[in-house]
Amino acid sequence: METDPEAEREASRLKGIAETKFKNSNLKSALKHAKKAQRLAPSLEGLSSMVTAFKILRVASKSKEWYQILQVEPFSHINTIKKQYKKLALILHPDKNPHSGSEEAFKLVGEAFRVLSDKVRRKEYDMRLRIKIQDEKVALDDNDDGFAGKETFWTACSRCRLLHQFERKYLDQILVCPGCKMSFEAVEAKESNAVRVFRSGRLSEKMGSADLKTKMGNVGLKRKTVSGDTKMKGSAGSGVDGESGDSRKEMGGGRGDWGGGRLRRRTSSVGEVLARSKPKLVEDREESMTLAEMQLEAKRRANQAKLKFKLKEKEMEKRGKKEKKREKEIERHRALKNKDLEVEGQQAAERIVDLENENGVLAKKIVDLRTKKRRTVKKTEDLQIVRQETLKKSVDLVIERHKTSKTKDLEIMAVEDSDFYDFDRDRMERSFKKGQVWAIYDDDDGMPRHYGLIDEVSVNPFEVKISWLDLQSNGDEGLICWEKQGFHVSCGRFKVSRKTSIDSLNIFSHIVECERAAREVYRIFPTKGSVWALYNEAALGIEGSNLSARDRRSYDIVVLLTTYSEMHGLSMAYLEKVDGFKAVFKRREIGCHAIRWLEKDDVRLFSHQIPARKLTGDEIPDSLKDCWELDPASLPSDLLTIGWGS
Numbered sequence: 001m002e003t004d005p006e007a008e009r010e011a012s013r014l015k016g017i018a019e020t021k022f023k024n025s026n027l028k029s030a031l032k033h034a035k036k037a038q039r040l041a042p043s044l045e046g047l048s049s050m051v052t053a054f055k056i057l058r059v060a061s062k063s064k065e066w067y068q069i070l071q072v073e074p075f076s077h078i079n080t081i082k083k084q085y086k087k088l089a090l091i092l093h094p095d096k097n098p099h100s101g102s103e104e105a106f107k108l109v110g111e112a113f114r115v116l117s118d119k120v121r122r123k124e125y126d127m128r129l130r131i132k133i134q135d136e137k138v139a140l141d142d143n144d145d146g147f148a149g150k151e152t153f154w155t156a157c158s159r160c161r162l163l164h165q166f167e168r169k170y171l172d173q174i175l176v177c178p179g180c181k182m183s184f185e186a187v188e189a190k191e192s193n194a195v196r197v198f199r200s201g202r203l204s205e206k207m208g209s210a211d212l213k214t215k216m217g218n219v220g221l222k223r224k225t226v227s228g229d230t231k232m233k234g235s236a237g238s239g240v241d242g243e244s245g246d247s248r249k250e251m252g253g254g255r256g257d258w259g260g261g262r263l264r265r266r267t268s269s270v271g272e273v274l275a276r277s278k279p280k281l282v283e284d285r286e287e288s289m290t291l292a293e294m295q296l297e298a299k300r301r302a303n304q305a306k307l308k309f310k311l312k313e314k315e316m317e318k319r320g321k322k323e324k325k326r327e328k329e330i331e332r333h334r335a336l337k338n339k340d341l342e343v344e345g346q347q348a349a350e351r352i353v354d355l356e357n358e359n360g361v362l363a364k365k366i367v368d369l370r371t372k373k374r375r376t377v378k379k380t381e382d383l384q385i386v387r388q389e390t391l392k393k394s395v396d397l398v399i400e401r402h403k404t405s406k407t408k409d410l411e412i413m414a415v416e417d418s419d420f421y422d423f424d425r426d427r428m429e430r431s432f433k434k435g436q437v438w439a440i441y442d443d444d445d446g447m448p449r450h451y452g453l454i455d456e457v458s459v460n461p462f463e464v465k466i467s468w469l470d471l472q473s474n475g476d477e478g479l480i481c482w483e484k485q486g487f488h489v490s491c492g493r494f495k496v497s498r499k500t501s502i503d504s505l506n507i508f509s510h511i512v513e514c515e516r517a518a519r520e521v522y523r524i525f526p527t528k529g530s531v532w533a534l535y536n537e538a539a540l541g542i543e544g545s546n547l548s549a550r551d552r553r554s555y556d557i558v559v560l561l562t563t564y565s566e567m568h569g570l571s572m573a574y575l576e577k578v579d580g581f582k583a584v585f586k587r588r589e590i591g592c593h594a595i596r597w598l599e600k601d602d603v604r605l606f607s608h609q610i611p612a613r614k615l616t617g618d619e620i621p622d623s624l625k626d627c628w629e630l631d632p633a634s635l636p637s638d639l640l641t642i643g644w645g646s
Contacts, residue, residue, distance in 0.1 A: 011041035053105035448509035469494035525564035
C-alpha cells in the first residue's frame with residue numbers, strides 16, 4: 001500500500017518533535033508524538049522501534065515491572081520470556097537501531113531478562129509481585145459492593161432453600177435460582193431491624209457464642225450468596241457452619257463480645273441474623289400441593305418458558321432487522337462517498353493537466369536549477385575529498401618522520417627508567433592483537449592522547465595497520481570551543497576513520513579500556529582504579545588566560561574511585577609524589593573530604609591516561625604500601641624531578 005506523501009511528511013515532523021521531547025526528558029510527550037506519527041505512516045524508517053523503546057522507558061520511569069518491560073503477561077513461561085527478549089533485542093540493538101531511546105531501552109530489556117531468567121531472582125520477584133497483587137485485590141474487595149446505591153431484599157428458593165440477594169424491583173416475580181437453576185417466586189424473607197447485615201459476610205453486632213448456638217440450633221436452612229464465596233448449613237444441636245462452641249472461641253478469641261471492628265467469618269451473616277431474629281421461613285408450598293396442582297404449576301412454568309423464548313426470538317429478529325437496515329445505510333453512504341471521490345479525482349486530474357500546460361516554462365527552469373544544484377554538490381564533494389587527502393598526507397608525513405629517523409625517534413621517546421615496574425614489557429611486539437585500541441603519543445608534548453584501532457599485526461618484521469579514532473562532537477559547542485583553544489579531548493565517543501601502517505613501537509603507550517557502542521563507534525571514559533592527568537583548573541583560569549595552550553598545560557595527577565557514569569559523573573582523589581622516587585605517587589589526603597566529584601560535562605578536563613601499577617609484595621618497603629608507580633613515559637618532564645611534591 002502506497003503511503004500518502006503529505007502524511008509521511010507530517011509523520012517525519014512528528015518524529016522529529018518526539019526526538020526533541022525525548023532529549024528534553026519529556027518522555028510522556030515524546031511517546032504521544034511518536035504514536036501519532038506511527039498512525040500516519042507506520043512504515044516510516046525507525047518509527048516502530050522508537051515507539052517500542054519509548055513504551056519500555058515509560059514503564060521503567062513509573063516502576064521497574066520486569067514483565068511489563070518485556071511486554072509479556074506476569075508469570076509467563078520461560079520460553080515465552082526468551083522468545084520476547086530475542087524479539088525486543090533484535091529491534092532495539094544499538095548496532096541496528098541508532099534512533100533515540102533504543103540504547104537505554106535495550107539495557108532495560110537485558111536487565112529484565114537477567115532477572116527473569118535467573119531462577120532464584122525470579123522466584124523472589126514473583127513472590128513480591130504476588131503479594132502486591134493480593135494486597136490490591138483485598139483492598140478492592142473491601143471497597144467493592146455490587147449493589148452499592150441499590151435497594152435489595154433477601155429471598156429463599158422454594159426447592160433448594162438457598163438464600164439469595166436481589167434488587168427490590170424483582171420482588172414477587174418468578175426468578176431462576178442461581179443454585180438449582182429452577183424457577184421460584186421471589187418472596188421476601190423478613191429480617192430483624194435490630195441488626196445490620198452486610199452482603200460480604202461481615203457483622204458489626206455483639207453476639208455471644210451461646211446465644212448464637214441457641215438461636216441457630218433448630219434452623220434447618222442452607223444459604224448461598226450470589227457471589228458464591230460463603231455457605232452455611234444448619235442442623236439441630238450444632239453451631240453456625242457446623243462449628244462447636246470451642247471453634248467459635250478460637251475465631252473470636254474466647255470472648256462473647258464481637259465488637260472492636262469488623263470480623264471476617266466463613267459462616268453466612270444473613271443466616272445468623274435470620275436465626276437470631278426468628279424470621280418466618282418461606283413456606284415449602286410444594287410439600288402441600290396436590291397432584292393436579294403440581295401439574296398445573298408445571299404447565300404454567302412451561303408456558304412461561306415458551307413465552308420467554310418467543311419474546312427472545314422476536315427481540316433477536318428485531319435486532320437483526322435493525323442491523324441489516326443499518327448495514328444498507330452504511331453501504332449507501334459509502335457508495336455516495338466513493339462516487340463523490342471519483343468526481344473530485346477527475347476534476348483534480350483535469351486541473352493538474354491545465355497547470356502542466358500553463359507552467360511548461362516554469363518546469364524547464366526548475367530542471368535547469370536542479371542541474372546547477374547537482375554541479376554545485378559535486379564541486380563540494382570534490383573539495384571534501386581534496387581536504388581529506390590533504391589531512392591524510394599530513395598524518396602520513398608524521399608517521400614517515402617516525403619511520404625514517406630512528407635515532408631521532410629514540411631521542412624523542414627517551415624517558416627515565418622506572419623505580420620498580422618495567423612498563424616497556426607491556427608494549428612488546430607480542431602485546432599487539434587485532435581489535436585492540438592503543439593510546440598513541442601526541443607529537444605536541446609527547447603525552448598519549450590519540451587512539452588507534454589495531455586492524456592487522458605482523459611480528460617479523462614488526463608492522464601494524466591501524467585505523468585512527470576521531471572524536472564525535474555531535475555539535476557540542478563546548479567540546480568544539482575546547483579543541484579550538486588547543487586542548488585535545490581524550491574522553492567521549494570515537495568513530496573509526498582513516499587507516500595507516502606503523503612499524504615503530506615507540507609511538508604506542510598502552511592498551512585502552514573501551515566499550516564498543518555501535519559499529520565503528522567506541523566509548524572511552526575513565527574507569528575505577530585508573531590514573532589520569534587532569535588539566536590544572538588554576539592554570540586554565542584568569543591567571544593563565546594570556547598564555548598559549550602549550551604554556552597553560554599544567555597537570556594534577558588523580559586516581560579514579562568510581563567508573564564514569566553519564567548520570568552521576570565520577571569521583572576521584574588527588575595524588576602527590578613520594579619524596580626520593582621518580583614516579584611513585586600516593587594519596588594527597590584520605591577521607592570523605594578528600595574525594596572530589598566531577599559532573600558529566602567536566603570530563604573534558606582529562607588530558608590523558610597514565611599507565612600505573614599499585615605497589616604490592618614483600619620487596620616493597622612498608623612506607624610505599626598503598627602507593628602507585630606511574631609510567632615515566634606518560635608523565636610531564638617537570639614531574640619526573642626527584643623531590644617534587646607538596
